Amino acid sequence: MLRFASRAFLFAGLLSIVDPAVAQTRREYLFDKNWKFTKGDVAGAADPAFKDAKWQTVSVPHDWAIYGPFSGTNDQQEVKIEQNQEQKASVKTGRTGGLPFIGTGWYRRRFTVPQFTAGQRALLLFDGAMSDAHVFVNGKEVGRWPYGYNSFSFDITPYLQASGENTLAVRLQNKSEASRWYPGAGLYRNVHLIVTEDVHIPVWGTYLTTPEINADFAKVKLITQVETPNKAFQPLRLETEIRDNAGQVVAKTSTSLAATDGLAFEQNLVVPKPKLWSPETPTLYTASSKLYAGDALKDEYNTPFGVRSFKFEAKRGFSLNGQPRKFKGVCNHHDLGMLGTAVNTAALRRQLALLKDMGCDAIRTSHNMPAPELVSLCDEMGFMLMVESFDEWKSPKVKNGYSQYFDEWSEKDLVNMVHRDRNHPSVIMWSIGNEVPDQSAPGGGKIAKRLQDIVHREDPTRPVTAGMDRIDDAINKNFASVLDIAGFNYKPMRYEMANDKLPQGFILGTETASTVSSRGVYKFPVEPAKQKKYPDNQSSSYDLEACVWSQTPDEEFVKQDDLGFVIGEFVWTGFDYLGEPTPYDEVWPSHSSYFGILDLAGLPKDRYYLYRAKWNTQQPTVHLLPHWTWPGREGQPTPVFCYTNVPTAELFVNGKSQGKQTKAPSDKPQSRYRLMWNDVKYEPGTIKVVAYDAQGKVVGEEEVKTAGKPHHVKLVADRTTLAADGQDLAFVTARVEDAQGNLCPEATNELQVSVKGQGSFRAIGNGDATSLELFHLPHMHAFHGELVAAVQTREQPGDVQVSVSGKGLKSATLRLQTAAAPAKANGSR
Secondary structure (H helix, E strand, C coil): CEEECEEECCCCCCCCCCCCCCCCCEEEEECCCCEEEEECCCCCCCCCCCCCCCCEEECCCCCCCCCCCCCCCCCCEEECCHHHCCCCCEEECCCCCCCCCCEEEEEEEEECCCCCCCCEEEEEEECCCECCEEEEECCEEEEEECCCCCCEEEECHHHCCCCCCEEEEEEEEECCCCCCCCCCCECCCCEEEEEEECCECCCCCEEEEEEEECCCEEEEEEEEECECHHHCCCCEEEEEEEECCCCCEEEEEEEECCHHHCCEEEEEEEEECCCEECCCCECCEEEEEEEEECCEEEEEEEEEECECCEEEECCCEEEECCEECCEEEEEECCCCHHHCCCCCHHHHHHHHHHHHHHCCCEEEECCCCCCHHHHHHHHHHCCEEEEECCCCCCCCCCCCCHHHCHHHHHHHHHHHHHHHHCCCCCEEEEEEEECCHHHCCCCHHHHHHHHHHHHHHHCCCCCEEEEECCHHHHHHCCCHHHCCEEEEECCHHHHHHHHHHCCCCCEEEEEEECECCCCCCCCCCCCCEECCCCCCCCCCCCCCEECCCCCCHHHHHHHHHHCCCEEEEEEECCECCECCCCCCCCCCCCCECCCCCECCCCCECHHHHHHHHHHCCCCCCEEEECCCCCCCCCCCECCEEEEECCCEEEEEECCEEEEEEECCCCCCCHHHHCEEECCCECCCCEEEEEEECCCCCEEEEEEEECCCCCCEEEEEECCCEEEECCCCEEEEEEEEECCCCCECCCCCCEEEEEEEECEEEEEEECCCCCCCCCCCCCEEECECCEEEEEEEECCCCEEEEEEEEECCCECEEEEEEEEECCCCCCCCC
16 A cells, blocks of 8 residues: 655745845745847857847746747658657658747846845746756856756855846757647746845755644644755754644744754644645645744745645555545646746636636646646645656657756756645646656666656655556566556556556556547537548547547546546646647648647637536536537538436427437447437527436526627626736637627637727637637637637736727627735745
């Protein structure tokens, strides 16, 4: 049996300038504004005297490649994708998104450090920089970090001018054939300056565990590292209070550092009657520590955490807080669609809210370390995380991938990953790799053990997995048996065999389904297909089309339901992402994936409701497809599906019953999870479904009407009250409707977006993988009647007016309200 006790998480809120009168010991600055940027390598750009006035002024986070233009020749790759079971190399056009991310970029920023004096330290923390970052302060290189997805920090004290202006310069370079998806480009995550006393708690300096939990109490063990000049011992004291989510002190202690402690405090506290963290109840606590030298306060450090326990056991599977459950998870890449890879908390929160409503409770950060904002939001909103590290080890998948750094950097990257995120309650497991060819290589199992040992050394409380696709090699070459959790990609039909041969006693679907679909697109005849292609480069939303290596959702559902030793799944993917436009890798234009349960604009596809019907057991789901506007199909077979979490439904076409359907096991998995009327003949009008529970009681209904001509625009915002912080976003969906308010499902009107007041237009997207329209311009064609515009707040509160118009359509205006942003907490990193 493996038992992994609960953890805490390290605060990852945005940093802001802290009033020195309020907090003298630790000052934290967010370097977000007033950066200068240029694309291309520039001689002398690190020199403080370099003239950068003509460079572009940008804010960070910043993805310089998302502005396009799209081209099928951007990072065109001639490769054989073994993971896709390809037998020969071919030219791939949109594999990395068709965006111009290759090349060198320079960033420069001038800054001062107020009240910086002798006896203080200054540190730069980068949440991520794409890629091969070289960091210079006042013309001197202070450090390098190649892996674009990881967080890293450098002590810049020796390079600073204590008074006056300093110059920070960052050189980044992306190579061709370095990725299998769109990686982004630039300082796409936040940059922080942290100023402390010379005696202080370092970045990611605490490690909090809860080794014992019961109804009456939770034991809390807090290890706190300290740094001193020359690492010399000092008689320090650490005072720690634990506060609950209402701010009440529930435990406290004071500990003195002994010479034998190795500059690390160990504190043990007890939280009475703990409220447990789970996806359903994401309750958080905070351990607030103050570091003293005598009576002098040297540092303050906050460690928010959650109390929860979990186990992975043979036969019983996975349990959280003593309750067996299966992961209802999705895999997500790091880009945010129309925003590119530039991290934004509001965009992440929107994604998580949509997944939460679907019933999703877990996320795999495919295939790299996530943004810290995502991890903190998962703590807050209740998602279990598989934090993943690498897509390559020693054996390359692409010419310039991580394999070139693996020997020198893999341990450093794993240590940073674990140290940053090991205190988060949302993090349940670590993944050391995805579909690495080393599964088949001599010694691959030894590499897996070495990486797993590193992770266990830094965090012995969580299990380690990897996404394996070469199931026979993984099993026969002692690769899968090394791992704490055997994770397999797209192998539901072989779960029994794998479990019989492996020692763990449970199997995880680390990557499942890879069903492909385009929102609002329906193809006839309706039939299961693998690697199906159409002239319009779209895939059918009847959710019966998958890749040659993958399955429909229903095939995975059967094994999840019938096999007790299978502990859950992570669907590929929650959202469409830039790059990997399978099955159209070789056909341009096609720049984004079709795998998503939601499209690139964050609009749900029909498949969203298939998963919601399976996963969201607390709310009713009744969803009807397809749309019912098919001029020219009169009298032709037009199958109708209903996705619902009740067993039976009855379909009506223009009031005439088409009969009841009931879910039932059969040789076709779809019959167990969908209600299907395959022989319906199309006639204009209305289709309506009435859903019945097991007792025959009506519990829900939905109807779809034939739409008339496009008449007007309707606007719907995900939020109407926002923070006036210059970063908050509202996502406004524009729908092209007929005069009666029905969505016009084939509308392609070009829509113009105008934003006035205390807000501005940020980006636009329509979810069409074939569209070459640019995300940063305030106009775009609707895709199957819809698109989404992102509206960003300014720093002054007030009204925001969003107007959308289109030729021949009645325009619409939506009013948003922004309020003064709350003061940001002085968090610790």
